[in-house]
Amino acid sequence: MFSFYAPARIRFGEGCRRELPAFLKKRGTRGMLVLSRSLTSFGEELISDCRREGLEVSLFVTERGEPTLASVESCADAARCAGAEFLAALGGGSCLDTVKAAAGLAAESFPLRDYLEGVGIGRKLQAEPLPWVALPTTAGTGAEVTKNAVIACPEEGWKKSFRDERLYAAGVFLDPELMTGVPPRVTAESGMDALTQLLEALISRKSTPMTRDLALAGLRYAAVLPRVWAEGSDLRLRGQMALAALYSGLALANGGLGAVHGFAAALGSRFGIPHGRACAVFLPHILRVNLPACRPALEEAARILTGRSDPEALIEWIESLNRTFGIPEDLRFLGLSGAEAEQLVAAAHGNAFSGNPLELEDKAWLAEIRKLL
Ligand SMILES: [Fe+2]
Structure with a gap:
């Protein structure tokens, strides 16, 4: 129901x-x-x-x-x-x-x-x-x-x-x-937000058949992200990315999100990192952590975005997008202390985080975050 x-x-x-x-x-x-x-x-x-x-x-x-x-x-x-x-x-x-x-x-x-x-x-x-x-x-x-x-x-x-x-x-x-006048940096960061929302809605524990279908359809549109970043004046590509974002919003509003959005909100509010950029930094790492809890869904997402049904190919595709867009691969650029990492984990819990497919103790999340420092 x-x-x-x-x-x-x-x-x-x-x-x-x-x-x-x-x-x-x-x-x-x-x-x-x-x-x-x-x-x-x-x-x-x-x-x-x-x-x-x-x-x-x-x-x-x-x-x-x-x-x-x-x-x-x-x-x-x-x-x-x-x-x-x-x-x-x-x-x-x-x-x-x-x-x-x-x-x-x-x-x-x-x-x-x-x-x-x-x-x-x-x-x-x-x-x-x-x-x-x-x-x-x-x-x-x-x-x-x-x-x-x-x-x-x-x-x-x-x-x-x-x-x-x-x-x-x-x-x-x-x-x-x-949307044609949006600069490449904003196209990239907002696009990574939409991509994160589609993937988190797809694997959310609050998802429904309808939100999962929307997330998969949205991922088909989101495949154009590298092209729309490079060819921002192309109206057809802009339209496809607009639909990807629309579907991501419909899916998350009705099916929830996950830990990437929890950590991105915490990082954004404490260190002023723009939302899409923060999502993009966490996305590949958290997908690897979540993989045991949502492998079939990520295999399907991988098929859509890379043509291969290997979740690792999907994660590598995201990492290569981040490199193209100049998005950091970890949190080293912030120089966070151990205490700040603990605060980040504590602040990440909330509505978005509760949809995460894998439930871990804070100690385990902290260990994952430490790998990014
Ligand atoms: Fe978002």
Whole structure:
């Protein structure tokens, strides 16, 4: 028995962003478009399209980096001040998560922290969130189809989820044209995030037949990652990678993740390592550790990505991608102390980690992490 949740509408295709105003018009007349600073030309185009349709749309530019308590609260405040009836997010996973969280918070009167897993007080949303629309500009996190926003607190060294089944986007416009300007480093790191999510969702102990099928289909698309990194202006490749990320989001939201995401979150929040890069560093090592618990699934993934049904070929393929992308092969570049490694293991536990197919004592995880120092 299993359930499957997803946004009510996912629209895919080149130029589909131009349908946004007609979609928004059904949800109100006044809204706010949120974008990151580098996307002003697409933002201007969307705003003028919306205004032409008679919509009153204000603009909010997000801060750089992952959503924080302060950045989400200021976005929610701006939505309240603008009297927004809907929000639209144009950007990468951080921008999407900022808007997702702000959509939930806008009608509430308590601080965001109260609602967060692990550090909050277990407060639940009372009001209906604002409807929000996702226009992803990177192919990675799958944040357009998940019901949780990951909030980072660099001062206290944690990343925690704001999760509610009502936080799904009202609509997703997945337009490969929005992705052609993404620089190679971001293409590589967000692509490694999507690849990690597909592989972890495939072997997650919380997976379902539907999420495993999605993960396998997503891996077929993700095979283009080295090509899309080298030929970023190719719309067909961008579209395939966008679908890989979309499927990874659908699979992880309904089937869980694993230890790579647990360690990546811990590394990201304590040392500021970008999420996709952190996933890529851990992925080959953790797959080798997990192999005894999920060999048949990794054989299938290996067949898709390398043409050989040997999990070691899959892991070597990932290691060679990392070398191509200039991603470190271990954690030596951080110069972690033994005590910091212990903290990393302790901080890795959480929602993502609990899907890992292999259960190990912390002592055993620490021994694995020490091999990377
Ligand atoms: Fe991820």
